[in-house]
Each structure stands twice: as structure tokens, then as C-alpha cells.
Amino acid sequence: MNSRTLLILAGVAILAVAPVFVYPMLIVKLLCFALFASAFNLMLGYTGLLSFGHAMFFGIAGYVLGLGMKHLGWPPEVGLLAGMAGAALLGLIAGAIAIRREGIYFAMITLAISQLIYFIAMQVEWTGRDDGLHGIPRGHLFGIIDLSNDFALYGLVAVCFVLALAGIRRIVTSPFGQVLTAIRENEPRAISLGYDVERYKVMAFVLSAALSGLAGGLKALALSYESLNDLHWSLSGEVVMMCILGGLGTLSGPVVGAFFVIVLQNFLADKVGEWLSVIIGLVFLFCILAMRKGFVGEFTDRLSSLRKKQRAAS
Amino acid sequence: MTEIFGVPAQVLYGQLLLGLVNGSFYALLSLGLSVIFGLLNIVNFAHGTMYMLGAFLAYALLMPLGLGYWWAFILVPLVAGGIGIIIERTILHRIYGLDNIYGLLVTFGLTMVIEGLVRVYFGVSGLRYPVPASLSGMLDLGFMRLPVYRVWVIVAALGLCLVTWLVIERTRLGATLRAGTENPKLVQAFGVNVPLLVTLVFGWGVGLAALAGVLAAPLMQLTPQIGHSIIITVFGVVVIGGMGSILGSILSGLTLGVLEGVAKVYYPEASSTVIFVVMILVLLVRPHGLFGKQ
Numbered sequence: 077m078n079s080r081t082l083l084i085l086a087g088v089a090i091l092a093v094a095p096v097f098v099y100p101m102l103i104v105k106l107l108c109f110a111l112f113a114s115a116f117n118l119m120l121g122y123t124g125l126l127s128f129g130h131a132m133f134f135g136i137a138g139y140v141l142g143l144g145m146k147h148l149g150w151p152p153e154v155g156l157l158a159g160m161a162g163a164a165l166l167g168l169i170a171g172a173i174a175i176r177r178e179g180i181y182f183a184m185i186t187l188a189i190s191q192l193i194y195f196i197a198m199q200v201e202w203t204g205r206d207d208g209l210h211g212i213p214r215g216h217l218f219g220i221i222d223l224s225n226d227f228a229l230y231g232l233v234a235v236c237f238v239l240a241l242a243g244i245r246r247i248v249t250s251p252f253g254q255v256l257t258a259i260r261e262n263e264p265r266a267i268s269l270g271y272d273v274e275r276y277k278v279m280a281f282v283l284s285a286a287l288s289g290l291a292g293g294l295k296a297l298a299l300s301y302e303s304l305n306d307l308h309w310s311l312s313g314e315v316v317m318m319c320i321l322g323g324l325g326t327l328s329g330p331v332v333g334a335f336f337v338i339v340l341q342n343f344l345a346d347k348v349g350e351w352l353s354v355i356i357g358l359v360f361l362f363c364i365l366a367m368r369k370g371f372v373g374e375f376t377d378r379l380s381s382l383r384k385k386q387r388a389a390s
Numbered sequence: 391m392t393e394i395f396g397v398p399a400q401v402l403y404g405q406l407l408l409g410l411v412n413g414s415f416y417a418l419l420s421l422g423l424s425v426i427f428g429l430l431n432i433v434n435f436a437h438g439t440m441y442m443l444g445a446f447l448a449y450a451l452l453m454p455l456g457l458g459y460w461w462a463f464i465l466v467p468l469v470a471g472g473i474g475i476i477i478e479r480t481i482l483h484r485i486y487g488l489d490n491i492y493g494l495l496v497t498f499g500l501t502m503v504i505e506g507l508v509r510v511y512f513g514v515s516g517l518r519y520p521v522p523a524s525l526s527g528m529l530d531l532g533f534m535r536l537p538v539y540r541v542w543v544i545v546a547a548l549g550l551c552l553v554t555w556l557v558i559e560r561t562r563l564g565a566t567l568r569a570g571t572e573n574p575k576l577v578q579a580f581g582v583n584v585p586l587l588v589t590l591v592f593g594w595g596v597g598l599a600a601l602a603g604v605l606a607a608p609l610m611q612l613t614p615q616i617g618h619s620i621i622i623t624v625f626g627v628v629v630i631g632g633m634g635s636i637l638g639s640i641l642s643g644l645t646l647g648v649l650e651g652v653a654k655v656y657y658p659e660a661s662s663t664v665i666f667v668v669m670i671l672v673l674l675v676r677p678h679g680l681f682g683k684q
Contacts (some may be wrong), residue, residue, distance in 0.1 A: 126491040173670055176677040177629070180433050180490050184625040185673065191622045192666035199659050309622065313498055320495065350509040357502030364496055365484055 413647020444603025
């Protein structure tokens with residue numbers, strides 16, 4: 077058994093026993109944002125595209141799930157899938173538009189589109205506008221498992237999280253994922269090799285949107301509540317930060333980054349008040365200026381250089 | 391009373407004027423954004439924050455220090471420009487060699503820090519900045535009455551845009567600047583101090599944004615959030631106009647502001663979204679923007 081499988085097994089074991097020690101709803105929140113950040117990483121980390129509007133996918137899935145379950149009586153599994161489908165469809169449209177410009181414009185366009193979605197959601201009646209969408213029922217998973225139990229819900233979120241992360245790993249190691257990396261490293265070269273780069277970019281965007289939608293749907297289901305905050309651009313900024321702090325283009329980086337940001341917010345919110353965003357902003361600035369690979373990237377770099385030294389010594 | 395397409399003419403004129411005012415701000419901000427992007431290759435996310443900071447600095451000069459509007463008009467751009475120069479020297483110059491998404495990310499981080507500090511010192515509730523006595527009152531044109539201050543904002547903002555345009559297109563300094571945008575290494579080889587030029591341009595752009603904030607201060611409730619809603623809209627404007635041309639920034643800023651005003655009269659629900667819808671349409675028809683270069 078190699079160290080990687082051991083690590084994965086240890087992670088799953090921690091997930092399994094964690095709710096006994098920590099309030100399960102806090103871990104649910106952590107996992108939702110970790111999943112969101114991992115989905116985002118598929119874009120920025122592996123394809124090299126900075127989307128500054130990813131909250132629109134997170135939020136839209138929450139609204140689709142919330143409306144379907146509250147008014148149409150959908151079971152949770154249908155709500156989650158519909159949320160993902162809604163996010164994917166929005167991803168397809170937004171991606172097809174944003175892809176028409178490159179580089180930094182891509183970020184500006186995604187930000188503008190998400191702001192458009194935000195304003196629309198603020199004006200239509202069925203989102204509940206500023207009040208949010210309250211009283212989303214958790215329902216029964218597959219008609220049998222009652223999700224109103226926090227532990228059952230935690231189980232669902234944990235399983236979705238593990239499956240989604242495995243899926244992301246599968247995507248990035250597949251030939252498709254290799255093409256994405258090639259686009260990130262050298263786009264003209266990928267084009268000259270005959271890849272339809274635009275199509276790959278849109279596909280990455282759609283996949284990332286769908287998984288962000290899964291995260292948003294799970295969060296809405298867990299909290300029985302969806303609000304405009306989940307569509308707001310500041311959440312898009314937050315997920316960018318989580319990814320960069322943790323380490324772009326690594327599997328565990330976004331998870332670590334998301335945990336770091338959420339835990340920091342939870343512990344500091346009532347202690348430092350308005351200083352919170354100053355502190356997080358400074359940490360983020362420091363990270364970009366001094367350790368661009370993020371926590372995980374720096375850690376593995378140190379580790380491998382340490383190993384080299386040991387090998388050289390022995 | 392005359393009506394235009396079922397709307398009283400007075401209401402339409404009023405909204406057109408408001409649209410022009412907003413458009414002047416869009417023009418000023420997208421102009422600064424374009425010039426900074428041209429030379430630094432950084433999309434300054436903090437541009438809206440500097441606009442917000444300008445308004446709050448004006449307030450800070452008035453409230454504890456008792457220095458009025460005209461003092462603010464001179465001092466605030468200098469102070470903000472100074473802050474911009476410090477930021478450029480200490481932070482931005484470290485990321486010039488990197489992919490330009492890092493420029494956006496660093497300035498996003500700066501936005502969080504500066505906005506957080508403003509929240510800490512001024513709180514989140516809206517503050518009011520009075521219209522200066524010398525610019526209050528109404529101008530009667532016969533068919534409509536104009537608030538003097540709004541007219542002043544349009545004149546001042548367009549004047550600033552025009553001066554910037556003249557400096558860049560018609561002076562020797564501007565020629566060096568344009569050359570620096572085109573090929574910084576070559577310009578440096580000719581003995582021009584390009585890093586100094588870069589610092590000054592950033593300071594100028596930031597000062598311009600802060601001055602826009604001073605102009606806007608008497609027109610709205612001052613909250614720390616006013617910076618980001620405007621920067622996202624200005625991003626839309628910049629995508630529509632393209633960042634290549636100065637006149638393009640000014641024209642698209644004004645036009646889109648007016649369009650917003652018209653939307654407010656005929657279809658109020660769309661007024662906050664119309665710029666983004668136009669952006670999408672432009673992207674579909676002319677992906678490089680109306681005035682953009684490849």
C-alpha cells in the first residue's frame with residue numbers, strides 16, 4: 077500500500093468519525109465550500125482560466141433545488157441533480173460568451189455575467205428577493221432516508237464530497253484533463269496540435285459549473301435556506317482566495333484553502349468584527365506575493381527538497 | 391405638459407441628466423483603468439475602491455478638519471495618488487513579470503484590505519456629504535430646471551477626461567507613455583526611466599479615480615460598498631468599449647450611462663442590467679469591443 081492510498085483512507089476515516097467530535101453542520105459547511113473550491117480549481121488550477129463569477133453556479137443550483145423541493149415536491153436527489161443541470165446550463169451559456177475574449181477579459185466578463193444574474197435574482201419574485209428563500213424541506217433521500225436528521229444529512233454530503241473529488245481526480249488525470257493542462261501551459265501549442273481549444277475550455281467550464289452547482293445545492297439543502305449572498309460576487313472572490321491560499325492545481329489545495337478561510341471566519345467573526353476582511357485580505361496578499369503555490373504547493377515543495385537532501389546524504 | 395413616448399418630458403430629461411452624470415463617472419474610471427492597463431498590464435480591481443476612498447477622504451477632510459469641498463478637490467487626488475504610488479512601489483512592482491491574472495488578484499486583495507479599513511473607521515451606515523454652497527441651487531433653462539451641481543459634475547469630469555486625452559495624445563510625455571505601452575524595453579533603452587513613468591501613471595490613474603469619488607460624494611449615501619458595484623459596471627463598460635482607445639472609453643462610458651438613464655424611465659427593472667446585456671450583445675457581434683484592437 078503506498079502513501080497516497082494511506083492518505084486517502086485516512087481522510088475518509090476522518091470524515092467518518094468527525095461528526096462525533098465536531099458539530100456536524102459546521103463540517104457540512106466546510107465540505108460544501110471545499111467542494112466548491114475544488115470545482116473552481118478545475119478552471120483556474122488545471123485550465124488556467126480565471127472565472128470571477130463562479131458564485132452564480134453555486135447560487136443558481138441552490139435556487140433550483142429550493143424552488144423544486146419547496147413548490148414541486150421534488151425528492152432531494154432530484155433537487156441536487158436539477159441544481160447541477162441548471163448550473164451546467166448556465167455554465168454552457170456563460171462559458172460560450174466569456175470564451176470570446178481571452179485572458180483578463182475572461183475574468184471581467186464572467187464577473188459581469190454573474191452580476192447580471194445577481195440583479196435578475198434580486199428582481200424576480202420567486203427568489204424571495206432580499207428575504208431569501210426560506211423553508212426548503214430536506215425530504216427523504218430515495219424515499220427512505222430521512223435527511224432531517226443532521227447525521228444522515230452529513231452522510232449524504234460526505235459521500236457526495238468524496239465522489240466529486242474522486243471524479244475531479246479522474247477528470248484531471250484523464251486524456252481530457254491532460255489537454256486542459258496543455259491549454260494552461262501553452263495555448264498556441266495546444267491549438268497547433270489540432271485541439272479545438274475553445275470547446276475544451278467550454279467543457280471545463282461546464283464541468284466546473286456543474287460541480288459548483290452540486291456544492292451550492294448541498295448547502296441550500298443543509299441550511300433549508302437560500303439567499304442572494306450565494307450569488308454575490310464577493311463569494312466568487314472568496315472561492316478564488318480559497319483556491320490560491322490552498323494551492324492551485326493540486327487536489328487537496330482547494331480543500332485546505334476552504335477549511336482555512338471558513339474556520340478563520342468562524343473563529344474571528346465575533347472577535348475582530350470589521351477587521352476580518354482586512355486580515356483575510358492581508359493573508360491573501362502575502363500568499364500571492366510570497367508563496368504563490370499556496371499552503372499545499374509550498375509544503376510538497378519543501379518535502380521533496382528535503383527528500384532529495386536525504387537521498388544525497390545517504 | 392409634453393410627453394415623449396408616454397413619459398413626461400421633465401422626467402425623461404431628469405433621467406438623461408442623471409445618466410450623463412453616471413456616464414461621466416464611468417468615463418473617468420474606465421479611462422484610468424485603460425491607461426493603467428496599457429502601461430502596467432494590470433486590471434486594477436481596486437479602482438472602484440479608490441473612487442470610494444476618494445469620497446470618504448473628502449468626508450474626513452470636512453468632518454474633523456473642517457476643510458470644505460474645494461480643499462477636497464485639490465487634496466484628495468494628491469493623497470490618493472500618493473497612496474497609489476506607495477502601493478505601486480511596495481506591492482505591484484513585484485508582480486510585473488507574472489501572468490496578468492495576478493494583477494487582478496493582488497488588486498482584489500487590496501480592495502478587501504482598504505475597504506475593511508474604511509469599514510473599521512467610518513462604519514457601514516451611510517454618510518452624507520453636503521453639496522457645496524457655491525454649487526447648490528438650480529439652473530432654469532426654460533424647458534427644464536437643472537441642479538447646478540450635476541452640471542458641474544459633468545463639466546468637470548469631461549474636462550478631466552479631455553485633459554488626460556490631450557496629455558496622452560498631444561504632448562511629448564504622452565508620446566513617451568504611448569511608446570512605453572507599445573514596447574517598454576526599447577523605450578528604456580532610449581534612456582527613459584520607464585519604472586518611474588509606470589509609478590506616475592498608476593498614481594495619476596488612482597488620483598483620477600479618487601477625484602471621481604470627490605465629485606460623486608454629494609450625490610449619494612456614502613457606504614464602503616459604493617466601490618465595487620461601480621467597478622463591476624465599469625468592467626462591463628471596458629469590455630464593451632475595449633481598453634485600447636481613450637476616446638473609446640469616454641464615449642462608451644457616456645453612452646452607457648445615458649442608456650441606463652433611459653432604461654430607468656421606460657423599463658426600470660432593466661436599469662441595473664442593461665449595461666451587462668449590451669456587453670453580451672457586443673461580445674456576440676464584435677468580440678473585441680467597439681473600439682478595441684485585436
